[in-house]
Amino acid sequence: ETGVTQTPRHLVMGMTNKKSLKCEQHLGHNAMYWYKQSAKKPLELMFVYNFKEQTENNSVPSRFSPECPNSSHLFLHLHTLQPEDSALYLCASSQGLFQEQYFGPGTRLTVT
Amino acid sequence: EDQVTQSPEALRLQEGESSSLNCSYTVSGLRGLFWYRQDPGKGPEFLFTLYSAGEEKEKERLKATLTKKESFLHITAPKPEDSATYLCAVQASSNTGKLIFGQGTTLQVKP
Numbered sequence: 001e002t003g004v005t006q007t008p009r010h011l012v013m014g015m016t017n018k019k020s021l022k023c024e025q026h027l028g029h030n031a032m033y034w035y036k037q038s039a040k041k042p043l044e045l046m047f048v049y050n051f052k053e054q055t056e057n058n059s060v061p062s063r064f065s066p067e068c069p070n071s072s073h074l075f076l077h078l079h080t081l082q083p084e085d086s087a088l089y090l091c092a093s094s095q096g097l098f099q100e101q102y103f104g105p106g107t108r109l110t111v112t
Numbered sequence: 113e114d115q116v117t118q119s120p121e122a123l124r125l126q127e128g129e130s131s132s133l134n135c136s137y138t139v140s141g142l143r144g145l146f147w148y149r150q151d152p153g154k155g156p157e158f159l160f161t162l163y164s165a166g167e168e169k170e171k172e173r174l175k176a177t178l179t180k181k182e183s184f185l186h187i188t189a190p191k192p193e194d195s196a197t198y199l200c201a202v203q204a205s206s207n208t209g210k211l212i213f214g215q216g217t218t219l220q221v222k223p
Binding site: 004031033040041042043044045048050055056058090092094096097098099100101102103104105106 | 155161216
């Protein structure tokens, strides 16, 4: 595997389900990010982790819960989501906080 | 408030017809401006980083430039494979690595 990988690529879940998104980076980077991309809206930062420590929470609702067990892995735990949470969720990584970010292919999430 | 505006929203070109995409920004101290390319169903692909006014970077048919208020992505003699959405993002010197993205310009190059 190379670059940034995300699983699953597609996910359909009901509003009462609990699911998790997984991201893994194979670039030796120290910072990892979650972004949300909705139709007709700019990419929106959700969370930032640097050396496993959360450095930014962009006022994200508590139904989204991130976890970063090490610098290579990032999870986004989902529970009791709303239909408006349907979007493309993108993971990214960078060597440092102020360097270019490399994105994974994303998870297309549909909440029914 | 930090903000990025891209124009036009959509651009159609004939193969070989050069043009420019615009990214206007307001930010409290620019640390860097980033250009990405995004194909449908994929994550953004990094193209360039620009750090200071007057800086230019080139890659194949693409050239990015930066002033104190805006950046341009010049596309010279585009080919159909250049069709994609081009995203601009800024990083402020005051924040924690956060990128603020524009809404993108969707480019279609017809053969």
